[in-house]
Amino acid sequence: MESLRAVSRWPVETAATAVIDAEGRVPGTFGPVDHRFRLASVTKLLTAYAVLVAVEEGAVEWDQPAGPEGATLRHLIAHASGLAFDSADVQAAPGTKRIYSNTGFEVMADAVAAATDIPFADYLAEAVFSPLGMSSSTLDGSPAAGATSTVTDLARFAAEVQAPKLVSAALAAEATTVVFPGLRGVLPGYGLQRANDWGLGFEIKAAKSPHWTGSASSAGTFGHFGQSGTFLWFDPEAGVACVALTDRRFGEWAVEAWPAFTDGVLAELS
Numbered sequence: 019m020e021s022l023r024a025v026s027r028w029p030v031e032t033a034a035t036a037v038i039d040a041e042g043r044v045p046g047t048f049g050p051v052d053h054r055f056r057l058a059s060v061t062k063l064l065t066a067y068a069v070l071v072a073v074e075e076g077a078v079e080w081d082q083p084a085g086p087e088g089a090t091l092r093h094l095i096a097h098a099s100g101l102a103f104d105s106a107d108v109q110a111a112p113g114t115k116r117i118y119s120n121t122g123f124e125v126m127a128d129a130v131a132a133a134t135d136i137p138f139a140d141y142l143a144e145a146v147f148s149p150l151g152m153s154s155s156t157l158d159g160s161p162a163a164g165a166t167s168t169v170t171d172l173a174r175f176a177a178e179v180q181a182p183k184l185v186s187a188a189l190a191a192e193a194t195t196v197v198f199p200g201l202r203g204v205l206p207g208y209g210l211q212r213a214n215d216w217g218l219g220f221e222i223k224a225a226k227s228p229h230w231t232g233s234a235s236s237a238g239t240f241g242h243f244g245q246s247g248t249f250l251w252f253d254p255e256a257g258v259a260c261v262a263l264t265d266r267r268f269g270e271w272a273v274e275a276w277p278a279f280t281d282g283v284l285a286e287l288s
Contacts, residue, residue, distance in 0.1 A: 099122050260283055
């Protein structure tokens with residue numbers, strides 16, 4: 019895919035990318051796809067998927083109490099618990115505001131670890147990495163932002179999300195549907211959004227503007243980006259996913275480069 023060569027013009031030292039279709043095929047890659055990159059908040063997609071497995075297994079339930087008073091596991095995974103970004107401070111009542119929270123993901127992971135009696139990093143490896151053959155992926159820090167992985171491994175994950183085998187299709191669809199719709203909140207790096215829509219761990223484009231995906235991306239596009247200069251998006255209307263990993267921190271370069279790159283990928287596929 020010629021559109022993927024655009025990453026060679028990004029102002030980064032190392033970058034790799036891949037496109038994955040709805041059947042799990044990889045029509046194109048570029049760069050060192052087996053190089054291990056820090057994922058930063060793309061970690062949240064992996065953590066969220068492990069929580070989906072835990073729900074599917076009956077270890078935890080979406081509506082069980084977790085986090086601040088009145089909050090549930092569903093609030094935590096959807097950034098609607100009221101917890102602050104990186105502290106245990108409660109800044110809003112559950113379900114009233116979208117406050118993007120690393121702390122919320124850490125509390126959620128602790129709940130899964132307590133319910134399964136397995137450290138969360140081990141649970142993630144057993145529930146997601148091992149069955150998908152993600153042999154180069156590890157969680158070495160926070161379940162909100164502490165994973166390291168490769169494009170090859172995330173391509174396997176992208177194939178799973180588009181055609182789930184570890185969880186039911188219904189649960190995967192729920193995870194990528196807006197939860198607590200219409201909540202205002204700040205999308206990190208892109209400012210206040212009137213409706214900062216989120217699913218169960220997956221950020222949903224919907225009507226957000228500005229956004230890190232492309233102008234051609236459908237409203238149903240979902241995924242996540244990371245402050246380490248990484249992203250993974252899924253466009254169900256196009257039937258495709260795309261992962262790009264770099265070693266340069268997110269900044270103005272990414273705000274400028276990523277949407278054009280995404281539009282190029284979608285244009286080539288169409």
